[in-house]
Amino acid sequence: MLFRVAPEGAQIGMFVHAFEGRWIDHPFWRSRFLIETADQLARIRGSGVDALVIDRSKSRVVPEAATGAVAIERRSGPPRAVAVERRSPYAPGALRARPPAPVSYAQEKRRAERLIGKSKQAVMDMFDTARLGRAVEAKKLAPLARSIGQSIERHSRALLGLVRLKAKDEYTYLHSVAVCALMINFARHLKLDEEEVQALGVAGLLHDVGKVAIADAVLLKPGKLDTRERAMVEGHPRAGHMLLSQSPDIPAAALEVALHHHEKVDGTGYPDRLSGDALSLYARMGAICDVYDAVTSDRPYKAAWTPCEALAAMQAWPGHFDPDLLDRFADSLGLWPPGTLVRLSDGHLGIVLGSGGEAGEAMRVRIFFDCDTLTEIAAYDREFAPTARDPRVTGRDSPAFWRFDDWETMRARVLGEA
Numbered sequence: 001m002l003f004r005v006a007p008e009g010a011q012i013g014m015f016v017h018a019f020e021g022r023w024i025d026h027p028f029w030r031s032r033f034l035i036e037t038a039d040q041l042a043r044i045r046g047s048g049v050d051a052l053v054i055d056r057s058k059s060r061v062v063p064e065a066a067t068g069a070v071a072i073e074r075r076s077g078p079p080r081a082v083a084v085e086r087r088s089p090y091a092p093g094a095l096r097a098r099p100p101a102p103v104s105y106a107q108e109k110r111r112a113e114r115l116i117g118k119s120k121q122a123v124m125d126m127f128d129t130a131r132l133g134r135a136v137e138a139k140k141l142a143p144l145a146r147s148i149g150q151s152i153e154r155h156s157r158a159l160l161g162l163v164r165l166k167a168k169d170e171y172t173y174l175h176s177v178a179v180c181a182l183m184i185n186f187a188r189h190l191k192l193d194e195e196e197v198q199a200l201g202v203a204g205l206l207h208d209v210g211k212v213a214i215a216d217a218v219l220l221k222p223g224k225l226d227t228r229e230r231a232m233v234e235g236h237p238r239a240g241h242m243l244l245s246q247s248p249d250i251p252a253a254a255l256e257v258a259l260h261h262h263e264k265v266d267g268t269g270y271p272d273r274l275s276g277d278a279l280s281l282y283a284r285m286g287a288i289c290d291v292y293d294a295v296t297s298d299r300p301y302k303a304a305w306t307p308c309e310a311l312a313a314m315q316a317w318p319g320h321f322d323p324d325l326l327d328r329f330a331d332s333l334g335l336w337p338p339g340t341l342v343r344l345s346d347g348h349l350g351i352v353l354g355s356g357g358e359a360g361e362a363m364r365v366r367i368f369f370d371c372d373t374l375t376e377i378a379a380y381d382r383e384f385a386p387t388a389r390d391p392r393v394t395g396r397d398s399p400a401f402w403r404f405d406d407w408e409t410m411r412a413r414v415l416g417e418a
């Protein structure tokens with residue numbers, strides 16, 4: 001039986017099954033664990049999470065009504081679906097006075113093309129300024145990040161799709177624009193404050209400014225780099241951080257992303273070889289957005305991966321990215337690679353079989369589980385158009401929540417791979 005308790009109702013001996021509320025307030029990188037120490041308890045009580053989901057069967061202390069515990073009926077769906085009043089002030093759009101009205105792809109495409117051209121020029125000017133050793137003015141970039149954020153809000157796929165096409169000589173500049181757009185989209189999905197969203201957009205525009213310290217012959221070299229050249233390339237995060245540190249009004253998020261967007265969670269990245277909890281959320285986000293845009297970019301000499309191919313490959317690189325955050329990044333783009341467990345609006349679960357690899361394309365799903373009866377059903381395949389209403393794919397679901405304890409084996413069996 002699962003119980004929902006307020007953070008102040010948590011006790012040592014309770015087994016945390018999940019956290020509710022803003023993911024960023026979640027004080028632990030693991031979401032399922034036994035509360036064993038006073039320090040863990042203090043971190044939970046001092047966090048901003050809305051509530052905790054406690055698994056009674058794994059707890060040494062039974063949640064009591066006196067602690068505000070409310071039993072969760074599993075048949076009604078995951079904890080987030082339970083009829084609990086959501087108090088979060090960070091609902092999408094809550095901090096923006098009036099979100100722009102959505103428009104069609106064709107309408108936004110025209111505006112996005114103009115905005116990309118303007119943004120590319122602004123980033124080129126900013127790089128030129130940096131090359132001359134002059135301070136970078138963040139205040140010129142903030143309105144640009146805001147416009148990019150508004151374009152994504154009007155139609156998420158227009159700008160993100162267009163900016164993937166990059167000629168060789170404009171790659172660095174358009175890559176900065178793309179990372180800006182991806183960071184804004186991702187930060188909004190994580191329900192970060194709008195101020196942080198904008199700062200992370202500026203961070204995307206500035207993250208590679210240290211590349212001005214790399215000679216073009218090295219930066220644009222298509223072949224393998226020698227030791228000296230690699231050292232030059234790996235110096236760009238520190239060079240960028242130093243340059244931005246000497247500039248006024250640079251958001252702290254931009255300094256952090258510039259310095260640490262090439263770190264890896266296993267500590268093999270550069271420049272500081274940070275790992276685990278030493279890596280900030282901003283650095284983890286920057287690493288994901290940076291690589292995702294690089295591998296999905298259409299270049300004259302390199303075929304781009306589709307977004308689904310990119311995500312599947314990134315998930316398969318052990319120790320590079322934060323796996324939970326990478327899942328959330330995929331969710332932010334509405335992309336679920338083959339093999340992902342998804343929930344349908346009619347209360348069934350399915351496994352994604354495939355799609356064309358792009359966001360917003362029809363998706364084939366193998367449906368195999370009924371959430372109402374908590375039983376497997378005879379599996380069947382169904383295609384879902386992006387415009388499907390009911391049933392439709394509502395999003396990724398958690399194998400752990402449904403107690404699919406050996407998910408890899410179960411998935412292989414359902415897919416006929418076992």
Ligand SMILES: [Fe+2]
Nearest residue numbers: 207208261262
């Ligand atoms: Fe970089």
